[in-house]
Amino acid sequence: MDGVVKKKVLFCATVDYHFKAFHLPYLKWFKEQGWEVHVAAQGDLTLPFVDKRFNIPIQRSPLHKMNIKAYKDLKKIINENHYSIIHCHTPMGGVLSRLVARDARKKGTKVIYTAHGFHFCKGAPLINWLLYYPIEKFLASLTDCLITINQEDYLLAKNHRFKAKSIKHVHGVGVNTEIFKPLNESQKHSVRESLGYKPNDFLMFYAAEFNKNKNQRLLIEALVQIKYEVPNAKLLLAGEGLLLEDCKDLARKLNVDDMVQFLGFRNDIENLLKISDIAVASSLREGLPVNIMEAMACGLPTIANNNRGHRELVQNDQNGWLINNQSAEFAHRIKKLAYDSDLKKQLGIKGRKKILSNFSIQNVLDEKSEIYRGYMNEMEDILWVVH
Template sequence: MEIACSVVGGRIDEIREKLNGYVKKIHTVRLVRSPVNPINFKGYGDVKEIINNGHYDIIWTNEPVMGVTVRLAARKVRKNGTKVMYMVHGFHFYKGAPLLNWMVYYPIEKMMANKADLITTINREDYKRAQTFTVPRVEYIHGIGINTERLTKSENAIDIREELGLSSDDFIVISVGELNKNKNQKVIIKAIAQLNDSKIHYILCGKGDQLENLQSQVKENGLEGKVHFLGYRKDVVDITSQADVFAMPSKREGLPVASLEAMYCGLPLVNSNIRGLEDVTENGKSGYTCDPDDVDAFAEGVRKLKENDSFREEASSNNLETVKKYCVSETKKEVESIIASL
């Protein structure tokens, strides 16, 4: 097996070290995520040269720019029997997406669909959409697989309540992910303010360009000491395992890895009712799902979970069962089956 990728944000040496012994060769190509960056023309040349000289049986590509580039570059070798598989981690056009996304990405993906032998999706909305394209085959799999090996709690795990000065009967809501507009953590802060419950605390693990705005929102709502910004943490699993509820109010997701990891840790969820999240959560069974901007619904979901111990335990049990098919051991079987069929 060989891999072609960008310099991965300057981390290519780290990638080479981690994959040493697993792959025959790692090629670097001059491609970036922005579809309007002219360097992608040079990247197309890089990809075409690799494909034409590689004599590959199967080419697996993902991500919009790389996906388009690879499918264009592979037109010749497909005529000679090479199969191309395009894996979609989340179309940029989806229910509720900005009109510009539909105007730019939808026609490109529709036009490029027949340049692949197979499109694989990781959520049901994308699966149904891809089925309307002119492509020989569309498959759905349960994501790229959550790595359960890294979800084992540390033997010397810190006590997050002790670190933050919280008592055993304080109720912890946690979100894990980049602090950006899409992750929409502001709606949970508003919900916490609305609940006005001295026992509810909100922990955010992650960093991002919305940190100052979120901190200002906390101050405006008088929530100092109730909302805790922990930044980037390597012990997220330990912290999550000690929380009571996981919140993911995102506006857009392909498949929510953070929510799946929280489910594996046994947490009930309060999530957005959007593509991807709807695949793994069910309102009233895994917790509660809400419109991304519905502060009242998020507040009500948190309140109900805090006041109903039995439902919280029931949701935890349901999530521990649901998450099994999203673990890497299972999704690996799905991917291997697809590759074998090609």
């Protein structure tokens, strides 16, 4: 095969589930362009559209000693495969792959990094700025294209003069609007019944890991204030995590445990969204939350804590409301939607329209493919000779 151009792309992240959850359409796109697709991450999931996968022990903690081995493994992979493009994701996946790819860039490899929400941002703790800001600013100088998924991060990178060769804003990872779409009333009642819910239940849905940032306690506290005015309200909380038992204890302590359902890990999120009345989101920080985009695609109005990711998606009185981390505010907006079905429907329609306009998989694929094609054109003059 001497003299044959080997068009290879490497996708790198901390864990391989990241690719399964968010990037299969983009792996498929590269295959359709005739490229060889490799992925490197921790895990051994079977992934479609992938020619080679490498299980490397990347750890989320920057100080974990296994990251030294991950660095060495990744260096060997990149040196041996001569990638034309490396697209890295997640904090540690982005750190290691950009450090390793320094020599490859000198030979023409293009390095793309998607920041799925900087840890430093408006309102973030000072420690986040002290730790993460200098790291990301330095690594930007090792990046050909820095992709941000919300406008605030884009402006931050621009205004703070991050030295990536190019800084782009892309509308997240995209939502499959054929899977996440509203049901008509007859279908909704049928699916509700199959899942054990009544037609007149007022269902509020939130899918997130139970941790301090996701802040489910706020939603549970809001239930106390609607208990007697919206007696048919049920808060559906999907997910697992370290604070799950604490939240269960809080619900019992506040005597609203009959209004909360802790669903654990679910693989039928689309059905739970389709039968729900509204989406709620209490997280303190977000980059661009997929759970809210999926809810909006299903025609649900959203009540969400005010942060940069939610601000990108939710506009007051248009498709929901932003709340300033106050349970009373959540309760007030919940009651408004519980008693105004026309408003609930109008907000939901506008939310789905917003997703279709900017955040669908096809729209994001168009945005990303434009970036990829720019580098592909540059690669036409680069010949990798494989012995």
